[in-house]
Amino acid sequence: MSSNSKDWQKLCAERKERRLQSIPKDWLIHAPPESQRNVLNVPETCGLLTGHELDITSTTDVDTLLGKLALGQWSSVEVTTAFYKRAIVAQQLTNCLTEIFVEKALARAKEVDEYFQQTGKTIGPLHGLPISLKDQFCIKGMDTVMGYAGWIGKPAEKDSVLIEILYDLGAVPFVRTNVPQTLLWGETYNHVFGRTTNPYDRYMTPGGSTGGEGALLAMHGSPLGVGTDIGGSVRIPAAFCGLYSLRPSYGRLPYQGCVNSQLGQESISSVLGPMTSSPSGVLRFTKAIIDAKPWNSDPLAVRKPWSRDEYELGEHGNGVGMCFAIMWDDDIVKPHPPVIRAMEITKAALEAAGHKVINWVPHRHAEIYKNTAQIFFADSGHDFFTDCELSGEPLIQTMSPAENAHELVLDGLPLSRTLVEKPAHLSAYDLWQLHNEKRELRKSYLDHWEATKAITGTGRAVDAIISPVSPHTACPHGCHIHGFYTVLCNNLDLTTSVFPVSFADKDLDKKLPPHEFRNQDDKAVYHLYDSELFHGLPVGLQLIGRTLEEEGVIGMTEVMDKALKAYKAA
Incomplete structure (x- = not known):
C-alpha cells in the first residue's frame, strides 16, 4: 500500500459520490437485498418506469426502435428517458455505470426531435437512438477515468472520433460504463467505481473488460x-450476458481519440465493437459507422466501404449449403458441459438448415497463446505501474472479492491470475522477434484454414469456425482464468461475432468424469464446474471469420441465428 493511500482512496470516494449525486433523486429505488442474486425482473417491478417506458425498453430489436423513431411514433426524448431510467435501475443493482449525464443526453435528444419536427427527416441512420459507451470513449468536458484513480479530474478536451460520428448519425450518447483497472481482465473491478456484477446472478461476473x-x-x-476488444473484452461480456457482439479486424472501425492501456502497443491492436440484444443492432451500427467513411477522420481506419455482396455472402455460396467447422476445444482447456451442449445444438441447427459441419483441428494454439502473452507483457507491466503511480493506488492483483469469495483451492492453486511475478522487460529487438513470429503464425494458420478445401465439399475452405467464447459461462468473481478462445482471434486478427445459444441447465449439463488434465488451468476450470451453481446462466458462442470480413461475419451470424431459432421452434 502506497504512502499516498489516503489520497487515492479519498479521490475514489469523492468520484463515486459525484456519480451518485448525478442520479435524479426520484429515480432511486428500493433495491432488493444482496442475497437476491437474479435481478433481471426488478425494472418491471420497482415502480419507476411507466407502462409505456417498459414497452420501449422491452423492445430489444434495434431495427424496430429505429423504425419507430424514424416515423415519429416515438420521440427521442421519450426513448432516451425510458432507457436512462432503466439504466439507473441497472446501476443500482449491478454497479455498471461510471458517467451519468442526464441533462446533456436529454438536451441532445430534444435537439434530434426538433430537427425531425422542422424537416420531417431523420438526421442519420441512428436517428434518436440512445447509445451507451465503455469508459474509454472521450466526450468533451468529461473525465475518462478508465478504472484509474490517477485519471480522475482530467476532462477530455475534445470528443473521440466515434462520438463525433455518432452525433453526425443522429445518435444520443447517454451513459458510460465500468471497466477493470488496466482493462486486461476478463472481469470488471477497479478502485474508483468498484465491482460490476451480472444481473443473471450477482455472485457471478458479467465478464470484462467491457463488463x-x-x-x-x-x-x-x-x-x-459500444465496447473495445484486445483479448475478448467485447465478446466475453456478450457471451456471459446473453448478447450479440462483433469483434472487427484492426482499423475497420475508428479508434482515434479513445483512451487505452498500453497506448503505442500496435502488434495486437484494440478494436471497438457493438454489443446489443439483437442481430439487427450489430448490423445497423457497423454499417452506419463504415458508411460514414471513418478513414476521413481516423488515419488508422481502413479505407474499405461497406460491401453489400459480402454481407449477402457472395463469397460463401450466397449463404446456401455452407460448411462450418466446430472447435470443440482449443487443446489447452476443455469447456464445461453447458458450452459443449451449446455447440451440439448449433451443429444440429446448422445441419437441419442444410449446412455441413466438420470438426476444426486446432493449429499451433500453444505457440499463439505464448506469443500473445509475451507481446502483452513486453514492458513488464511498466504501463500499468506508471498509471497507478499517478495517484499512489496499488495495482490490482486479483479479481477475487475480499468477502464472499468463491472458495476453490486445488493443491494450492488459486483461480485468479496475478501480476505479482512480473515478466522480463523485453528489448526492442526481442519484441521485433515476437512480431516476426506472430506474422509467421498468422501465415501458418491461414494455410491450415485454406487446406480445409479438401474436405468441405463446397470447393471453398471452411466458411467460418464455431467455437466457445470461454470454457465456461459467467463464473464467480475472481474465477475467470482462461481467455485463449478469444485471444486467438486478436492475435490472428480474425473478424469474430458472438451470438447467444442456450442457458446452462442443471439437469441437462451434468458434470463430466475427470479427464487427463493438460495443465493447471485445465484442472482448475474442470473443478470449477458445479451444475447447480451455473444453472440458468446464458451460453454464447463465437463465429470466427477471416480478417476484414465484417460484412460476411455479420451475414453468417444472421444465418446462424435464424437456423438456431428455427431448430428450437421445430
Whole structure:
C-alpha cells in the first residue's frame, strides 16, 4: 500500500459520490437485498418506469426502435428517458455505470426531435437512438477515468472520433460504463467505481473488460452499447450476458481519440465493437459507422466501404449449403458441459438448415497463446505501474472479492491470475522477434484454414469456425482464468461475432468424469464446474471469420441465428 493511500482512496470516494449525486433523486429505488442474486425482473417491478417506458425498453430489436423513431411514433426524448431510467435501475443493482449525464443526453435528444419536427427527416441512420459507451470513449468536458484513480479530474478536451460520428448519425450518447483497472481482465473491478456484477446472478461476473456494458445491456438499460476488444473484452461480456457482439479486424472501425492501456502497443491492436440484444443492432451500427467513411477522420481506419455482396455472402455460396467447422476445444482447456451442449445444438441447427459441419483441428494454439502473452507483457507491466503511480493506488492483483469469495483451492492453486511475478522487460529487438513470429503464425494458420478445401465439399475452405467464447459461462468473481478462445482471434486478427445459444441447465449439463488434465488451468476450470451453481446462466458462442470480413461475419451470424431459432421452434 502506497504512502499516498489516503489520497487515492479519498479521490475514489469523492468520484463515486459525484456519480451518485448525478442520479435524479426520484429515480432511486428500493433495491432488493444482496442475497437476491437474479435481478433481471426488478425494472418491471420497482415502480419507476411507466407502462409505456417498459414497452420501449422491452423492445430489444434495434431495427424496430429505429423504425419507430424514424416515423415519429416515438420521440427521442421519450426513448432516451425510458432507457436512462432503466439504466439507473441497472446501476443500482449491478454497479455498471461510471458517467451519468442526464441533462446533456436529454438536451441532445430534444435537439434530434426538433430537427425531425422542422424537416420531417431523420438526421442519420441512428436517428434518436440512445447509445451507451465503455469508459474509454472521450466526450468533451468529461473525465475518462478508465478504472484509474490517477485519471480522475482530467476532462477530455475534445470528443473521440466515434462520438463525433455518432452525433453526425443522429445518435444520443447517454451513459458510460465500468471497466477493470488496466482493462486486461476478463472481469470488471477497479478502485474508483468498484465491482460490476451480472444481473443473471450477482455472485457471478458479467465478464470484462467491457463488463459494465454487458450488465447494462442484459438489464435492457441500453438498446446498443459500444465496447473495445484486445483479448475478448467485447465478446466475453456478450457471451456471459446473453448478447450479440462483433469483434472487427484492426482499423475497420475508428479508434482515434479513445483512451487505452498500453497506448503505442500496435502488434495486437484494440478494436471497438457493438454489443446489443439483437442481430439487427450489430448490423445497423457497423454499417452506419463504415458508411460514414471513418478513414476521413481516423488515419488508422481502413479505407474499405461497406460491401453489400459480402454481407449477402457472395463469397460463401450466397449463404446456401455452407460448411462450418466446430472447435470443440482449443487443446489447452476443455469447456464445461453447458458450452459443449451449446455447440451440439448449433451443429444440429446448422445441419437441419442444410449446412455441413466438420470438426476444426486446432493449429499451433500453444505457440499463439505464448506469443500473445509475451507481446502483452513486453514492458513488464511498466504501463500499468506508471498509471497507478499517478495517484499512489496499488495495482490490482486479483479479481477475487475480499468477502464472499468463491472458495476453490486445488493443491494450492488459486483461480485468479496475478501480476505479482512480473515478466522480463523485453528489448526492442526481442519484441521485433515476437512480431516476426506472430506474422509467421498468422501465415501458418491461414494455410491450415485454406487446406480445409479438401474436405468441405463446397470447393471453398471452411466458411467460418464455431467455437466457445470461454470454457465456461459467467463464473464467480475472481474465477475467470482462461481467455485463449478469444485471444486467438486478436492475435490472428480474425473478424469474430458472438451470438447467444442456450442457458446452462442443471439437469441437462451434468458434470463430466475427470479427464487427463493438460495443465493447471485445465484442472482448475474442470473443478470449477458445479451444475447447480451455473444453472440458468446464458451460453454464447463465437463465429470466427477471416480478417476484414465484417460484412460476411455479420451475414453468417444472421444465418446462424435464424437456423438456431428455427431448430428450437421445430
